[in-house]
Amino acid sequence: MNVLEQRYRRVLRVLPDSYRQAWEEDMVATFLASMDTDDVEDAEFLADYGRPSWSEVASVARLAVRLRIGGTGVPPLSVGLGEAVRAVRLVALAVLLLSAVWATWGVWRNPWLANEIPWLPVPDEVPAFSMGFWEMAWNVVGLLWVAAFLALVFGRWWAARLFAVLAFLPGVGFAVRDTLAGNPVFARWSDVLVTALLLFTLAAFHRDIPPVRPRPWLIAFAVGVALTPAAELVILTLPMDSRWLLGWPGLNCVLILAAALVYLGGQALGRSLAPSWEGPKAMDDSDATSDRPHTLSAVTLRRCLGTRRIARRVAAVDAYEFPLQRASATSPLASPTHRGAHSPPARPPRPAAHTPSTDSPRRAFPARRCGATTPEVALLAG
């Protein structure tokens, strides 16, 4: 392998593994052929010092972007965009869930810690603070997050947006007030920014998407409302110097990790504990209606792990191992099973009759071909 080939293979590393597995050798051969020259000295120089041109590198980079974002066999960007929008909706639901849980607990928590609830003593470790009328009002208005969350879960997109905006406005007001008063405002404006982003994500919900399945989200809300006070009490009982160990950020990380483990465990056991959103449903629908000849291993793995990517990889491996099974298909390379996996071209189903090859495109080409086959092409090509 000469230096030029090494360099080109290095460029090809930006492509997805499965794609490279299928096409790398062919691409390298074509590239090296394009660099061939009749001059021996030039050929040696290129082999030792040559490198792919920027335009070649750019074409590979464009291909990599398209493969990673849009997949193949589909209109550009559609797969990636669809996945991204679904992810945005999931994030929006999750953030609204957290906001609703926190708002529900906050209605009690803040007055309690401000010593506004006479029959509930405040722990000694909590620094004293007071809540004015507007803070108390804001605290109650926070319950609008619960309304927004419930509206979203039950498919009332516009109501959800309205409640979210109403819940958002007091935060802006307080941020402006503190800014004008010269108080520290970093945390205030950070909250405003994050909440504004959440509002934008709500635009990803529209009438054409499948409804959210409420049950898992309502269960999560109930569990959150029950566990949050417990977690807060645990934190308050810790000595001040060890709270960093289990502050709210740390606790959130632990909860996310636990949720991920529960999710993966549930998937592995074949019981879907995942929150319902349209991604998995759309995936199942497409499978049900398509004529994809799933291989057994791909289907089994997908059922067990629920992961499309792994199943595609297995399908790609199957394509390598069982080319004869697919040989009877109209086009052995056209199986939609391999659209995402960039499976390698299968060997032809029958030994092809020898046809004259076109080893050198530089040769003179006779005026022929298109006219003999399709007059329309001849018209255009001529």
Next chain:
Amino acid sequence: MATRVMTEPAFFILTALVDTPRHGYGIVGEVAELSEGRVRLKVGTLYGVLDRLVTDGLVELDREEVAQGRLRRYYRLTEAGGRALAAEAERQAANVRVASERLRTWRPALGGGVA
């Protein structure tokens, strides 16, 4: 492919495979010839299109050969590929006819518009 607009590289690649199976570099050269040097496929572009055509069943592997120690895959047009190319050629030809007819009666406007 029916619902997707055929790109110019795809059109020329299919056209390049009409008369005989070709390997990657053969396609590059043939496309350059057919387009009179206007379409010069880079390798990344070629295999992006080729991958899609194979996936859509318009092109398939014909055979593999080893030349100068390198593997060469030859690709051929499928029946579906031929039909898709003919349909696209017909579509483009119809466009050409419409434009040509209009151009025959066209006189540069000196002002005003269609009444």
